[in-house]
Amino acid sequence: QPGCFLCDAFQSEADREHLIIKRSAACAIIMNRYPYNNGHLMVASYRHVDSVEGLRPEEQADMMALAATACARLREVVHAQGFNLGINQGVPAGAGLKDHIHLHIVPRWEGDTNFMPVLADVKVIPQPLMELWEQLQRAFR
Template identity: 40%
Template structure:
């Protein structure tokens, strides 16, 4: 088995764990985004009754979206079944829109519950939905802490929002 070293990851995880951001509803970046009046300012793609879809501010690839319940919870079992169904419907729609917008060769859908599982914001549950290509090298940053994202968040938001509204 080969080993891939990413020594920066340890300090990133330690810093995230020590930040107050995301630890309480009052300081939660997702709750704060949900309260915003202008969707473009917070890169919110879609709002529904119990959830919303937003662009990840630190994307692995263009189009990296987060599907988030409006309710500030950290585990799936804290949500009603109707909210869980709504979240899954939004994940499926996000997948469909990414296929329309970017024509990726694959899609990653992920959920990390708890900081030990890799959640950077562990107190507010969220799903990652992101496009992938066979030759992409951005998924994990291993060289020089550098990731090349060829499209601005504004442009990603515009493209995705246009296709979201069409589908």
């Protein structure tokens, strides 16, 4: 779909530029350019679909398989101790990109909440995005 950053990324071969970590049969893992935490990833179908119920069974299966792989690799690379996984389907649910369904994977650590987002609307990300992209690329090989 024109104007969809996920569709643009998936149609391109410039994985580094678009922060794509892994491509699979029906879905791909892409880094969130505006992460909540270090290592915040998204799994999205190649097909432009706006809801979970619109996904084909093979897309649903691929999305969950990639999510499991992503969690395993994030444990290795950023030493995540837990994860928040979620889909914001529709604007009322908080979807920033309402027309292309995607699954968020947010790594978590014991005691990882901090005051910066509350006080200054600022997030502290302890690692440059492209440095982490390089590490995750190696881990997914």
